[in-house]
Amino acid sequence: MDTGDYRFAELQPDQVNELREAERSLSAKTGHPITLIAFNSEGEHPKNGTSDKSDH
Secondary structure: OOOOOEEEOOOOHHHHHHHHHHHHHHHHHHOOOOOOOOEEEOOEOOOOOOEOOOOO
8 A cells, every 4th residue: 555645643542532433333334344544644734734845
């Protein structure tokens, strides 16, 4: 899998729990195991989502 300009997101424990709940819900709906993976786009600030890249 090519992650390109993405890196694993740094999540707080409550955010990880939210993803796990979404996995459980989707798995129940589809009848198949679901794994969600959180990535941040390179240049995205992890706290506010603003870009660190210059538009100049």
